[in-house]
Amino acid sequence: MIVDKSVEYIHQQTKDQPFFLYLPLTSPHQPIVPSEAFQGKSGLSPYADFCLQTDAAVGAIFEALDASGLSDDTIVIFTSDNGSLLPVNYKPHQVKGHQSSYIFRGKKGDIHEGGHRVPYLLRWPGVVAAGSQSDETTCLTDLLATCAAIIGKPLPDGAGEDSVNVLPALLGQTTNQALREATVHHSFDGLFAIRQGKWKLILGAGAGSMGPPKPGIEKLPKIQLYDLEQDISESNNVYDQYPEVVERLTQMLKEIQRG
Incomplete structure (x- = not known):
């Protein structure tokens, strides 16, 4: 129904009047309830069907834009607010060679990359080159400042303190330094992490996920530091090798938390 209403809304738009459509899909979030037309369609699982x-919902939006003659004048952003809810090595998918979190550690709710690293696809015909990529670290909070920059409307004082204009990254422009100084992560049960450049510091043991602590978690180091350039799967905790990085990032996170 929400997709049908969105398509209907698009068909009502014209080229001379800007519009904004926010389509928060319930799929593939829990509960896993694919509609009848998609049940069993993947041959893998209800989640894959979802x-x-x-x-199909995204395809319907693109088809509506094409039919309305709006495709060339519309920015489309597709993303998610968290990683997959499936556990690592989910057997119905693994036997077919599929891993929802790809090479990343963890899932939704976890402090690790599988919980926070999400798809971010943008189409802006004639402005953003098709097939282009950026290595800039961005956050969904950056959409506010970025959209404000696109339309040339500065944010009012006190608005979007955590939002960074990442338009240069979208346009493929090179900068002397990262657009975001750092990015703060937070797990389901309260673990904080901070990422700056290649470094990611987690102030706690384990994943900070929705389930109970795993046996033996009390014996793990209370600090995790990962070099994401060398270890994107977060399998090698190097906190004891780089105490100066741990100290610097810890102080930076405290300053951010203080506001």
């Missing part, structure tokens, strides 16, 4: 339903 992902196919998501694909």
